[in-house]
Amino acid sequence: YMSHRMPEAGGIFVQAESEVAAINMLFGASATGARCMTSSSSPGISLKQEGISYIAGAELPCVIANMQRGGPGLGNIRASQGDYFQATKGGGHGDYHLIVLAPSTCQELWMLTMNAFDYADRFRNPVMILGDGILGQMAEPVEPTPYEPVCELPDKDWILDGCKGREPRVIRTLYLRPAEALAEHNRRLHAKYDKIRQTLPRAEEIAVDDALLVVSAYGTTARIASGAVHEARRRGMKVGLIRPITVWPFPEEPFLRAAEHARQFLVCEMSEGQMIEDVRLACQYRRPVAFYGQGGGWYPTPEKIFERIAVLYEECR
Incomplete structure (x- = not known):
C-alpha cells in the first residue's frame, strides 16, 4: 500500500536492503527535517536497535512500527507481545526512552500513527507503534479521518539544510570532551523524558x-x-x-x-x-x-x- 500511495501523496517510499540500512536511512532523513518512519516485526526491530539508540541520542523525531511476533530468536510468525520490555525500557544501549503507543484496533492504528508524528516532532524523540501480528493483518472498517495536529509543533531550527550565511549545525551522539559533556546531555534528555511523563500518559x-x-x-x-x-x-x-x-x-x-x-x-x-x-x-x-x-x-x-x-x-x- 505505502509503495504506491506514498508517491501519490507527495512522499517517498524506499525499499531498503536490510533493517540496519533502513534505520540508518531514517537517521539521515530525520536530520534533514523529513517526517519519516520505518517498520518491521520483532527480530527486524532487534536489528534496528543500535540505530534507534543513535536516533534517540541525537534527538531525531521519527516513527517506528513493530508488529510483534513470537520469540525469542526466530520464534514463529504468530502474534505475540514479547517485545514490551524492549520497547518500553530501551532496547538499545544507553539511557534513553522511546514514546510507545499501543493501538488495539485498525482505527487506532490510523489515529495513533498520525499522533505519533506529532509527538515525535514536539519532543524531538522517536516514537514506536507497538502492535502485533493479529493487528497487523486484521481487516476491519476504518474511517480515514483527515490529519489535524494534536499539539503545537515547534520550528525545526536544528535540521541540516545547508549553512550558507550562518554557522553550520551539528547533529551528533559522540561526546568525548569535555568529560562532563555526555553527562550533561543525558541530564537534558531525562529532563525531556520527565516532561513527557507529565504530558502524554493515556489510558x-x-x-x-x-x-x-x-x-x-x-x-x-x-x-x-x-x-x-x-x-x-x-x-x-x-x-x-x-x-x-x-x-x-x-x-x-x-x-x-x-x-x-x-x-x-x-x-x-x-x-x-x-x-x-x-x-x-x-x-x-x-x-x-x-x-x-x-x-x-x-x-x-x-x-x-x-x-x-x-x-x-x-x-x-
Whole structure:
C-alpha cells in the first residue's frame, strides 16, 4: 500500500536492503527535517536497535512500527507481545526512552500513527507503534479521518539544510570532551523524558469506578479481555478494565486511583509477563496483581480470561 500511495501523496517510499540500512536511512532523513518512519516485526526491530539508540541520542523525531511476533530468536510468525520490555525500557544501549503507543484496533492504528508524528516532532524523540501480528493483518472498517495536529509543533531550527550565511549545525551522539559533556546531555534528555511523563500518559478505563477486580491489558489482548469484562458485568460482577494506550510513558494514575477501592488486579498479556511489572509499580504494591498469559504465539480467548476472572473474583468478595 505505502509503495504506491506514498508517491501519490507527495512522499517517498524506499525499499531498503536490510533493517540496519533502513534505520540508518531514517537517521539521515530525520536530520534533514523529513517526517519519516520505518517498520518491521520483532527480530527486524532487534536489528534496528543500535540505530534507534543513535536516533534517540541525537534527538531525531521519527516513527517506528513493530508488529510483534513470537520469540525469542526466530520464534514463529504468530502474534505475540514479547517485545514490551524492549520497547518500553530501551532496547538499545544507553539511557534513553522511546514514546510507545499501543493501538488495539485498525482505527487506532490510523489515529495513533498520525499522533505519533506529532509527538515525535514536539519532543524531538522517536516514537514506536507497538502492535502485533493479529493487528497487523486484521481487516476491519476504518474511517480515514483527515490529519489535524494534536499539539503545537515547534520550528525545526536544528535540521541540516545547508549553512550558507550562518554557522553550520551539528547533529551528533559522540561526546568525548569535555568529560562532563555526555553527562550533561543525558541530564537534558531525562529532563525531556520527565516532561513527557507529565504530558502524554493515556489510558482507556471501562467500568473501573466501583470495580473490586481490575483487569489490565494492551493492544489486541485488551480487545479480547474487554469481552470477558463485559461478560463478568453481565453476571453482576464488579469487574473493570484499564487499557494503557501509551505504554511509555506508562499511565500510572488510573492504577493508583483504582487501588483505592479494587481488591486485586489481573494483567493479561500474550507473553510470560512483562507489563505486569509496570502495573505493580503503578499501584505501588498496594494490591495483589495476578497474571494470565503465555508467550510463543499463544492467543487468549474471552472464555479463558473470564474463567480466570471468576476464580479471582471469589477471592475479592
